[in-house]
Amino acid sequence: xxxxxxLIVNPTSGKGVGREIGAETRRLLREAxxxxxxxxxxxxxxxxxxxxxxxxxxxxxxxxxGGDGMVHLGVNACAQTSTRLAVVAAGTGNDFARNxxxxxxxxxxxxxxxxxxxxxxxDLGRVSHGVAGEKWFGGVxxxxxxxxxxxxxxxxxxxSGQLRYALAVLRELPVFRPIxxxxxxxxxxxxxxxxxxxxxxxxxxxxxxxxxPDADVADGLFDVMVVHALSVAAFLRVFPKVYSGTHTTxxxxxxHRARRVRLEASGIHSQADxxxxxxxxxxxxxxPGALRLVVxxxxxA
Numbered sequence: 001x002x003x004x005x006x007l008i009v010n011p012t013s014g015k016g017v018g019r020e021i022g023a024e025t026r027r028l029l030r031e032a033x034x035x036x037x038x039x040x041x042x043x044x045x046x047x048x049x050x051x052x053x054x055x056x057x058x059x060x061x062x063x064x065x066g067g068d069g070m071v072h073l074g075v076n077a078c079a080q081t082s083t084r085l086a087v088v089a090a091g092t093g094n095d096f097a098r099n100x101x102x103x104x105x106x107x108x109x110x111x112x113x114x115x116x117x118x119x120x121x122x123d124l125g126r127v128s129h130g131v132a133g134e135k136w137f138g139g140v141x142x143x144x145x146x147x148x149x150x151x152x153x154x155x156x157x158x159x160s161g162q163l164r165y166a167l168a169v170l171r172e173l174p175v176f177r178p179i180x181x182x183x184x185x186x187x188x189x190x191x192x193x194x195x196x197x198x199x200x201x202x203x204x205x206x207x208x209x210x211x212x213p214d215a216d217v218a219d220g221l222f223d224v225m226v227v228h229a230l231s232v233a234a235f236l237r238v239f240p241k242v243y244s245g246t247h248t249t250x251x252x253x254x255x256h257r258a259r260r261v262r263l264e265a266s267g268i269h270s271q272a273d274x275x276x277x278x279x280x281x282x283x284x285x286x287x288p289g290a291l292r293l294v295v296x297x298x299x300x301a
Contacts, residue, residue, distance in 0.1 A: 002033045003061055003114060005086075006054035008047050008073065009040045010066030013091045014105070021090040021107050022065040028111040029063070044073065051077040059083055061114060061294065065107075067091015068139060068205070072273035075138040079124055079290050086114060086294040092164070093207035096139050096273065100202070100217070101299040113294050120299065121289035122217040125201050125272070129262075129283035137272035138291065140205040140212070143263050143280055144179050144196030145227075147271040148172055153206075154274075164207070169239060178229035182281075184262035185224060195227040195235060199261050199284055203245075205274065212255060213245030220288045221257045228252040260285045 007029065009022030022040075029036045037059065039050035051062055055077050062078055063086040064070040071087055078085045088110040089097035096102075100122075103109035125137045153168040178193040198205075200212035200223045212223035230238065230252050241247040248255055263270070264281040271277050 001115070002035065004035045004037070004059045005029055005114070006037050006039045006051055006059045006062045008051055008062065008064045008066075008070060009038070010064075010070050010090070011040075013066035013070065015092070017105065018066050018090040021088060021105065024107040025063065025065050025088050025111060028107055029114075032111060032115065034114070044069075048073050048077065055081055055083045061086050063088060063111075063114075065090050068093055068096050068274040071096045071138055072275050075124060075273070075291060076136050078292070079126075079136040080287070082292070084119055084292045084294050086110065093205070093274065095204045095206070095208065096202060098208075099139070099204060100293065100295060102295065113296060116297065117294050118297050118299075119292050120295045122291050122293055123201055123220060123286050123288050124290040125199065125222065125284050126287050126290070127272075127278060127282050127284045129281070135272075135278065136290070137201065137277070139200075139202045139273045141199040141270055141272040141277065141284060142196060142205065142211075143198075143265065143268050143270040143282075144181075144194065145172070145176055146196045146198065146206065147269060147276075148176070149206075151271070151276065173232055173235060179265050179268060181226075182262075182264035183224070183226060184260075184264075185256050185258035186260050190226070192226065193229040195230055196225075197227075197263055198225040199263070200225065201286070209242045210245035211242060213248065214255075218288075220286055221259055222261055222284070222286055224256045224258055224261055226254045226256070228254070 011019035041047040061084045064074040065088040074085045149168045183190040200215040203215045215223040
């Protein structure tokens with residue numbers, strides 16, 4: 001069945017792979033008979049504004065071509081609307097797509113889901129304090145060492161994927177000091193010095209770092225990881241385990257579950273879905289079923 005599709009392409013994602021996959025996606029959508037409106041614009045802000053306008057105008061689907069940053073844009077355009085989000089993963093990490101069982105760097109399979117797949121309603125995180133209006137995230141919000149490392153990794157041109165993030169960790173760790181945090185979990189107050197706090201809707205970020213391996217996008221709860229203060233040597237021993245999710249057994253690592261989370265720390269800027277997000281303090285809450293996502297039929301509800 002033909003749909004009205006707003007298409008957003010990040011041509012720089014995946015070291016330029018996004019341009020090629022974007023062109024293929026556009027062609028495949030039109031060949032399938034869909035009415036395609038390209039709202040990519042000349043930059044992130046213009047694409048965001050044009051996507052929001054298309055959603056307000058009633059498009060059936062917003063299709064984003066790129067990495068987790070493009071997913072973040074699509075999430076914020078489609079949250080709590082009837083418009084579906086379709087993800088054509090073309091980035092280096094593609095954590096959101098991997099977490100949701102979506103095709104990776106495969107435009108043909110991703111476009112085919114508009115007809116053969118189904119719509120899954122998943123939770124989103126909503127932040128309404130510390131930002132202008134409301135902001136949403138679909139994956140992981142991190143505040144601390146991860147946000148600093150993410151910004152360094154974003155500026156790096158080499159290497160790619162997990163290696164880029166690992167190298168950024170090694171460069172930042174020698175000068176990093178644990179941060180005094182206040183973390184409120186459904187009203188319960190925790191004060192600690194920590195390396196980072198991650199508020200997770202999905203299990204991984206940073207190109208496969210399974211920070212909260214049991215996070216579930218449909219349980220109405222965040223998984224919240226707190227990594228308490230560690231020496232550089234101890235952190236280096238724990239860090240590789242995050243890719244297998246076995247870091248959670250370390251005594252300095254705690255995983256909590258909560259519907260509402262407040263983070264306080266001085267001078268700390270958070271990241272969400274791999275994008276610079278908001279300065280702390282912030283208040284985040286889970287909104288169940290806030291996003292209608294196009295997924296393969298065989299993906300669990």
